Amino acid sequence: MVLELQKPRPVWQIMFSTHHTDVGYLYLVFGITFLFMGGVLAMIIRTHLFFPGQGVLVSDSATFNRIFTVHGLTMLFLFALPVANGIGNILVPIMVRYKDMAYPKLNAIAFWMNPVGAALLWLGFADTTWVSYAPYSIIRAPGPAADMFIFGMKILGISSILSSINFVVTIVKCKHPDLPLRRVPLFAWSMLTVSLMTIVAMPTYASALIMMLTDRLGLSGFFNPFAGGDPIAYLHLFWFTFHPEVYIFLLPAIGMMYEIIPRFSRKPLYSQASGVFAFVMLGIIGFASWGHHMYSTGMDFTTKVVFMIGTLAAVPASGMHVFNFLATMWGGRIRFAAPMKFAVGGIALFFSAGAGGVLNSAMPLDFISHGTYWVVGHMHLFLIGTIGFGFVGMIYYMFPYVTGRMYSEKWASAHFVLMFWGTVQTFFTQHLLGLEGMPRRVYDYPTEFTSWTQLNQISTIGAWMIGASFAIFLASLIYYSAKGKEANMDDPWGIGGKYYYPVAAKNPHGGHSGY
């Protein structure tokens, strides 16, 4: 890695390091590995659903349920969070001009909890779904998988609280005194926002997990209706954490786009202030909408209205990000290198996802959409369309820095075209499947609805295109990090200007624009 390919260091030196860039690489390697593991599961799911009537590939529903559960958990907690933390670790200290993270050892500890959590999730292979609603997760989900899931999530939750504390302290307390907080680059602002949100949101879920565990052991009955508890309480605790958490998954990707778009537009950001404002707004209003996941649980009209308003209130802030991106590009001279392609593709899909989200929040439409493939399509426009595209763009952006070499623009273009087309085909189609009534989390679907079969096949072919695009990605990551042309580290894309942040990290003492 860094230049490790040019000046190799023994691997254990990186593994036992507490330096922020080393911990960052560990996070990145970990996250990218699990992106591919989760991706393999996604391919299994979609291939299986190509035909109705027991499908192909997976021979029983128990296994299938475990596969989509672990796919979801992997992508969210072992890919999205670690990659955000990895890039955050590498860039945030540089952006705030500090020598390292505030607590380097804590940083390494937070990382090393991840493999433990990952092992528990994968060895357990639970079937609870990633939301693990009570009382299924308590009275029916088979152990030890479900118990391993609880401990795995517990560990990952603690890890994310620890790393959040670290980011908050690094940014707020350790930033250079000459650098006012409002001038801190927006990627660092996104990490600050999500870290604060994690610290507020995560403990709720952490305690719900403990209650779930004691319920499973029969010691308590918090969420178990057959022991006097209430499953709805679990849903509230879960979504109080996880609606904000969806912004926690999302905002780092938005922050990465803020890093990429001005660079490749050769233009200053349209408005730093509005970016900061929109992050802070989302960070606050994100806590006002968790009930939109529970419209159909028997919620009364007034409560629904409150949560609908809370949900809609968060939309203008997301809109401001889109506006900021487009206004930044306006009047620039844009180089469409790979990072920019992925960033712009990501904005388009982010917008589609957001429009779908507004529809979701309209209460009556819940009758049509909730619990169907519509939701799967909608959330993946965020998950792969925004987070996936933002992260992949950022990985291409970091590539010259980490390897000292250049990837191939040609293969990166192929990756982009296949992935964009595939994402649209897979997940737009799933919206239609949802409108036709196909429930999500199903192992099989009836043979008599031909349109279900057709739509599923279209969606699956799209998924294969995404799969192929990631095969290209993996191959070029490996090949070009060993064999790529040497990169010009001052200006890898030849876009002019000395404003490539990562270079400062490579060369802390080599006077690049004063960083």
Next chain:
Amino acid sequence: MECTSKQQMKTLIAVSIIALVALALIPQIVHAQLAQQTSAKQYINLRAEVWNEFFRMTTAAFTVGAIVSGTMIWLVWRFRESNPKNKAPTKWEHMDDPTAGSYEEEGH
């Protein structure tokens, strides 16, 4: 150059406002007429109510979507560096770090 893009932005916004007003009104009128035709029924038609709402919302979403994606496609086409109109470097490119700080602070 600067001026025209500002102007274009303003035209775009004006067009969007008009489109959105139309968008808000037309479905209402259509809906009111449909409702009159079906008012002979004894109960409200639950599925028609919900699906009509769905179609009104998708009309809104697709209209906004057309504006946003149209703008994006135009932006990508117009401001790509390979566009002959973009031969000359922008006025920000001479700066050592054009992306530090933001638009408004650079005295735009």
Next chain:
Amino acid sequence: MGHDTAEWVFVAIVIAVLCYVGVDSWIVQKAVEDVPADAEVIKVTGQQWYWSFEHADGTKEISTLHVKKGHAYKFEIYSRDVMHSFNIPDWVVFEDAVPGHTNHAWFAPDQAGTYPIQCREYCGLLHYNMRGSLVVEDDKS
């Protein structure tokens, strides 16, 4: 905050669209949640992995539900084990079955025929197969 007018106008448009969405769905939701007073109650019970029904006159059915065209029905939805979700996609009937709670949904079919019933909340092994059918019959009485 340093936004310029273009951005404020943009934000205002977004807010206007959102207000439209909010008001419209408020009106529709209010209308569809209003259960007709003469609706006949049908008790619906979800359990792993089938639906059972009990009519107001005490008749019980499993998996297949018979109703009459032109009448309004109110579903009282229960669960005997884990969460399920009672769904008749063609009639936009959808509400969760939550153990320990009683939930409601209603409809008034105006078209005879057979329609699928399904479960739309993950409930374990055979969730995918927790299907039934609704038969709407012409009212001959």
